[in-house]
Amino acid sequence: MVKPDTDQIWDWLDSVPDPEIPVISIVDLGIVRDISWQGDTLEVSVTPTYSGCPATAVIELSITSALAQHGLTNTRLKRQIAPPWTTDWLSDKGRTKLTEYGIAPPNPAGGPSECPRCQSQNVERISQFGSTPCKAQWRCTDCLEPFDYFKCI
Amino acid sequence: MSAAPTAQDATAPLDIDPQVHVEFLLQLGDDALILGHRLSEWCGKAPVLEEDIALANTALDLIGHAQMWLGYAAELEGAGRSADRLAFFRDPYDFRCCLLVQQPNGDFGQTIMRQFLFDTYHLALLRMLATGKGLVAHRSFPSADPRIAEIAAKAEKEVTYQQERSADLVIRLGDGSEESHRRMQATLDALWPFTRELTDRDPVRVAAAEARLIGDPGGLTPIWEHEVTKVLKAATLTPPDLSHFQSGGRDGRRHTEHLGHLLAVMQSLPRSHPDATW
Known part of the structure; x- marks a missing residue:
């Protein structure tokens, strides 16, 4: 073969x-x-x-x-x-696609660097957990939209 | 739980009494399984959606750990059993979980206090198994069994996150309203008698330490006490002054009455359909 x-x-x-x-x-x-x-x-x-x-x-x-x-x-x-x-093993291509999809990519600082929708840096955590084990729930305090954050581990 | 594909490493020969090896893994796996099941009982009825999801996610992590520990125990036992078989077809006396994880959920505060007391121990234990971290430097070594060290390293990442969360919630509820403080103090008083068993040097752990499966298990006590004291202080809570503590889970001889009820629910489906696969 x-x-x-x-x-x-x-x-x-x-x-x-x-x-x-x-x-x-x-x-x-x-x-x-x-x-x-x-x-x-x-x-x-x-x-x-x-x-x-x-x-x-x-x-x-x-x-x-x-x-x-x-x-x-x-x-x-x-x-x-x-x-x-x-x-850390998430590819750059993967990080870009996550952001486009509305999920903030993992960030070693422990939270999303910006809102994936309006890029505002004014964000706050709603919950340490989200719809899947790998995500947490955050919210943008400018555009007021909640969004998923891919937890950093 | 589904069957895992091929295990990754051939186990290097270790000079360990196979019974001690298996019993030690059952302690690890049964704690994770029983607490994971307890947390899953909250599914769909936690106080708010976010907490419901958080508890279910924590339950999933723990059941994932149980799958790894029990899968390895079954492999070493060599009796043709699987992780599922060990989880669903053993009776209470064959379980090696501590008494704390069997305690009923109670209200949300009680669940969180139980979680915090356990998470803090669990994190120290996993660190000890994965890296030896937390011990005095010259006695630091990871588990002599690389499979145990690997599973512990995987679980440690998840438990770090869980412990941060449960410690944070204990502080917020303890140092919260008058009512939340009262309830957290009452639950601390009720759960405290089950905490000594967490870090006890039971015979299996002592034998496991002799075989270098784990570092000195007595080293866990000061790490646990340090962290718990710090968080309880911030939470304005005071542990009761007790002279007697409960134990009996590690050898299975004196489980609490709650374990049998929990297993009856958890095991009823697989036991009713023992040949079913899914």
């Missing part, structure tokens, strides 16, 4: 959307850690964002089916937890 090179496979996986935030890919999110051929088996290492994130199982299923669509059926998923996932 023809074994596509791993660069090609990274490209394919870059079109697999995150199930909860479909504007970014699982590669943008930084959860695909490694792709390698082990003999005739393609091994993909995936790391969970949060330990109990319910999207993890869906993500694994999406990877397997995306690879199958490209004719790769002999695949193995490895769940890797070390080193633990960090928002």
Whole structure:
């Protein structure tokens, strides 16, 4: 069989959307850690964002089916937890897409740098948690719109 | 809980009594599972939407930790059981969780106080397992079992966030209105007898420390006391002066009556349909 090179496979996986935030890919999110051929088996290492994130199982299923669509059926998923996932692994492309979608990207200062809608820096936290484990709820005090902030870990 | 794909590392041979190894993992996994379940009982009925979501997210993190700890325990046990099997098909006496996590939710303040007392211990414990941090320098080492250190490092990030939140809420409620202060003091009095067990040197921990699975577990007590004293002071709350504390969860011999009721709810569905998969 023809074994596509791993660069090609990274490209394919870059079109697999995150199930909860479909504007970014699982590669943008930084959860695909490694792709390698082990003999005739393609091994993909995936790391969970949060330990109990319910999207993890869906993500694994999406990877397997995306690879199958490209004719790769002999695949193995490895769940890797070390080193633990960090928002530092979010790609620049991913950060831009998050902002365009209305989600403030993670910021080491501990909160969003600006409102993703009106770019005002006058923002306040509503809740440390949000609609998914990776987000918190914030509000802009200028345009008054609430928005999601991608927590920094 | 779903089955995890292939585990990442082959376990390096460690010179550890397999029973101690498994029991130690059950302590870690059962605390996370039982507290995670307790928090999930708030789902849909917390005082405000944001808190409902926060409690559910914290529950998810803890159940995720339980899945990792119990999955590893099941693997080491080698009896063909899985994390799910351990969670849903053991009886109360086989659980190794501390008494604090079994306590009922009570009002929101009681849930938050329980969470703060546990989070502070949990964070110190995970740091000790992941890095050795918090001990005197020359005795600092991560768990001799790299799998334990890795799971702890993953969980530590999430628990850091949880502890910040529960400490903040304890201060806001304790140093809040007259009514919120009264309730927080009452819940502190009620939960305090269950706190000594958190950092106790029970026989399994002592054996685990001898095998270097964990640093000196006695080192957790001063770290816990320091942080708890600081936060309670800011919250204008005073721990009761007690001479006797409750224990009995770590060997499963004297669980509180609440555990059986909790398990009856948590386990009823899988036990009614033991062959179901989803």
